[in-house]
Amino acid sequence: MNFKEIISSDKPVLVDFSAEWCGPCKQLAPILEQVKSKVGETAKIVKIDVDRNRKVADQFQIRSVPTMILFKDGKSVWRQSGVQPAHVLENLIKQYSK
Template sequence: MNQAKKSFKELIHGDKPVLVDFYADWCGPCKQQAPILKQLTERVGDKIRVVKIDVDKAQAAANQYQIRSIPTMILFKDGKIVWRQSGVQPLHTLEGLAKQFGG
């Protein structure tokens, strides 16, 4: 378990911004968000990294970041939260974040 936490911590302290999607397989809005995230990665390439975290499998991470509703997205830059929002996010909003924080 500590190794998983360490890996996540290392990931969010990486050289590029990391958009973390906290989701669950049974969540309807999360299923709506998935193709939007796929489009985002196709459009912005490697400006940001997108990571999906299943709250049912990673309850410690969900608790650590006080995830109360899903989907919740958190954008980390240099290990710090620079943006956080719950609910389905439109592509243009996420693209704007990639441009703003991804260079």
């Protein structure tokens, strides 16, 4: 499955653009686990390593990590760089799960 197919879901897809060497990205991992356990099957959460997926990172102009983009039906509906609290991400996903 390619990236375009992944983000073209009718469910919200939260993509975490990150890197192995990034400290804040490591902080974000348990937050995303918590969000995943709360939202369950209502959304997908996908991690993309920018160093291994340069083409996708360039396509979405990822300049800093972590950057998260929420996609709905293949379109970017929200974008934010930096670590976000779990409740912010949960509310965002709920908003686009309707």
